[in-house]
Amino acid sequence: MNLKELKELIEMLKNTDISELEIERSGVKVRLRKGGDVTFHPAMPRMEYPPAAIVAPAISETERPAVEQAPAAASPDQIKVTSPIVGTFYRSSSPDKPSLVDIGDTVKKGQVLCIIEAMKLMNEIESEASGKIVQVLVENGQPVEYGQPLFVIEPV
Amino acid sequence: MFKKILIANRGEIALRIIRACKEMGIKTVAVHSTADAHALHVRFADQSVCIGPPKSSYSYLNVPSIISAAEITDAEAIHPGYGFLAENASFAEVCNSAGIKFIGPSPESIKLMGDKAKARETAEKAGVPILPGSAGVITEESDAVALARELGFPVIIKAVAGGGGKGMRVVMEETEFASAFVMAQSEALASFGNADVYVEKYITQPRHIEIQIIADEKGNIVSLGERECSIQRRHQKLIEEAPSAIVDAPLRKKMGDMAVALAKAVKYRNAGTIEFLMDVDSSFYFMEMNTRVQVEHPVTEMVTGVDIVKEQIRVAAGKTLSFTQDQIVVRGHSIECRVNAECPEKFTPSPGTITAFNPPGGPGVRVDTAAYTQYVIPPYYDSMIAKLIVHADTREEAIMRMNRALDEFIIEGVKTTIPMHKKILADEDFKQGNISTKFMERYHSPSK
Numbered sequence: 001m002n003l004k005e006l007k008e009l010i011e012m013l014k015n016t017d018i019s020e021l022e023i024e025r026s027g028v029k030v031r032l033r034k035g036g037d038v039t040f041h042p043a044m045p046r047m048e049y050p051p052a053a054i055v056a057p058a059i060s061e062t063e064r065p066a067v068e069q070a071p072a073a074a075s076p077d078q079i080k081v082t083s084p085i086v087g088t089f090y091r092s093s094s095p096d097k098p099s100l101v102d103i104g105d106t107v108k109k110g111q112v113l114c115i116i117e118a119m120k121l122m123n124e125i126e127s128e129a130s131g132k133i134v135q136v137l138v139e140n141g142q143p144v145e146y147g148q149p150l151f152v153i154e155p156v
Numbered sequence: 157m158f159k160k161i162l163i164a165n166r167g168e169i170a171l172r173i174i175r176a177c178k179e180m181g182i183k184t185v186a187v188h189s190t191a192d193a194h195a196l197h198v199r200f201a202d203q204s205v206c207i208g209p210p211k212s213s214y215s216y217l218n219v220p221s222i223i224s225a226a227e228i229t230d231a232e233a234i235h236p237g238y239g240f241l242a243e244n245a246s247f248a249e250v251c252n253s254a255g256i257k258f259i260g261p262s263p264e265s266i267k268l269m270g271d272k273a274k275a276r277e278t279a280e281k282a283g284v285p286i287l288p289g290s291a292g293v294i295t296e297e298s299d300a301v302a303l304a305r306e307l308g309f310p311v312i313i314k315a316v317a318g319g320g321g322k323g324m325r326v327v328m329e330e331t332e333f334a335s336a337f338v339m340a341q342s343e344a345l346a347s348f349g350n351a352d353v354y355v356e357k358y359i360t361q362p363r364h365i366e367i368q369i370i371a372d373e374k375g376n377i378v379s380l381g382e383r384e385c386s387i388q389r390r391h392q393k394l395i396e397e398a399p400s401a402i403v404d405a406p407l408r409k410k411m412g413d414m415a416v417a418l419a420k421a422v423k424y425r426n427a428g429t430i431e432f433l434m435d436v437d438s439s440f441y442f443m444e445m446n447t448r449v450q451v452e453h454p455v456t457e458m459v460t461g462v463d464i465v466k467e468q469i470r471v472a473a474g475k476t477l478s479f480t481q482d483q484i485v486v487r488g489h490s491i492e493c494r495v496n497a498e499c500p501e502k503f504t505p506s507p508g509t510i511t512a513f514n515p516p517g518g519p520g521v522r523v524d525t526a527a528y529t530q531y532v533i534p535p536y537y538d539s540m541i542a543k544l545i546v547h548a549d550t551r552e553e554a555i556m557r558m559n560r561a562l563d564e565f566i567i568e569g570v571k572t573t574i575p576m577h578k579k580i581l582a583d584e585d586f587k588q589g590n591i592s593t594k595f596m597e598r599y600h601s602p603s604k
Contacts, residue, residue, distance in 0.1 A: 085220070085221060086205055086207050087224045088228055145205045146215075147206050
């Protein structure tokens with residue numbers, strides 16, 4: 001499926017009552033979900049933590065694809081890692097370090113996936129399962145709430 | 157003025173605060189547990205943050221989560237409402253150290269008034285009458301008898317570590333005293349591992365009368381008159397009214413002046429309530445001070461025209477009180493009925509889905525609620541679903557209006573206390589204003 005077809009699909013969905021659509025064609029699975037009911041508006045991250053690294057979110061609330069707020073449900077065997085606390089999400093342990101994990105990485109249960117800063121404390125968030133990272137659902141420096149999905153892991 | 161306030165609460169009080177903020181042009185942040193994702197306070201706030209699972213200790217009492225939510229949303233102040241963290245001194249302290257304004261008194265005031273013995277001592281020093289009794293623990297039976305004789309019977313023996321009626325003995329006559337004293341001591345030891353008791357004068361038919369005060373950060377303190385909350389069951393208020401049927405203008409001034417004196421003595425700021433027990437001869441005694449907005453604040457708002465929540469926000473932002481004592485006039489009469497989702501006879505909670513919800517309206521009627529049709533009352537929190545408040549020229553008219561409003565209030569799907577309220581309002585003693593905190597006992601088993 002190419003980009004044009006995807007755009008057409010999105011256009012089509014806009015004019016219908018369908019809220020969710022899943023298509024599988026020649027091994028490629030696409031799931032679209034309409035926005036709405038998005039009540040969490042991320043604020044700009046605070047500057048105390050990695051001032052150099054903060055890439056101010058270039059995408060505003062309205063432009064952000066709905067898939068990020070309401071991530072496509074993982075297939076039954078996939079595991080969603082959710083945030084256990086409220087805070088600011090960081091993908092690396094310090095601004096000059098690379099991301100702790102990336103899409104395609106294989107992780108072990110208990111391995112640190114990301115950092116969530118809450119009340120000036122850096123909390124390491126560990127993986128609940130061993131497997132392969134298939135999705136990273138939050139951008140670096142974004143605020144997250146309790147229960148918000150962060151990663152999708154495919155167990156191995 | 158603040159640009160954005162986080163509301164660390166749920167239900168009707170969270171909505172009440174959001175309403176005040178909206179009318180003041182202040183942005184709001186709601187926090188909620190996963191059980192409250194569809195609650196109205198979440199819907200009507202400008203932003204919301206999920207702070208934890210349903211259990212309060214992991215969500216609405218979770219200090220790091222709430223502070224973190226304020227930080228990621230850039231909220232400048234936190235309004236705690238009532239219950240949850242409202243009277244938690246360490247929460248107020250954490251707010252201060254995080255540079256977030258706690259909308260309420262200082263942590264020191266909360267701590268001082270939260271300690272019953274210290275609060276009593278402070279009240280006494282400020283010239284507020286306290287219930288006559290032993291200043292502290294009394295161990296010798298002979299001392300206790302002598303004191304009881306001095307106080308005059310009836311007296312009450314209470315466990316220092318007490319609570320829930322355990323280790324508590326009312327003694328009507330001197331002949332019963334000796335055995336009651338020993339029993340109270342052993343009961344206290346069995347229940348709390350501490351045999352310490354004290355003796356106090358016992359009021360047979362007390363009325364619960366409380367004074368609302370509000371103070372700014374410049375030392376101005378104003379009393380907003382009294383509320384009568386004598387209709388209660390197991391220390392849970394059911395009906396509140398302002399003014400009290402037995403408080404006249406001179407008594408109101410006397411009580412108000414004492415409440416202000418106590419507030420001044422502890423350098424109190426923001427809204428607070430001083431609770432008194434009143435005897436049949438109108439003598440009154442300090443009970444405790446609540447360092448937060450009260451559930452029943454609307455009856456005071458109705459008769460004084462003061463918006464207490466807005467004023468709380470204003471004074472927290474450093475503004476001077478928008479009125480002086482001589483501008484406060486009590487007009488008409490207001491009554492509030494707490495509508496709880498519970499079985500009206502047994503008072504057992506009745507959580508579930510509200511299938512139909514029609515709040516009353518019309519002249520002089522106010523409903524503070526966060527419920528709606530199809531709202532699911534979660535089993536994790538308190539059972540209050542609405543506060544029905546009326547205002548009229550006289551107490552008699554207010555009762556008629558409340559009856560009318562209760563008839564219009566349709567709630568289906570869960571059991572509510574509406575039938576119980578109708579019964580109370582029809583009671584001759586209630587109508588005459590002959591009430592005390594013992595009033596509800598007539599609706600319970602006579603053996604108790």
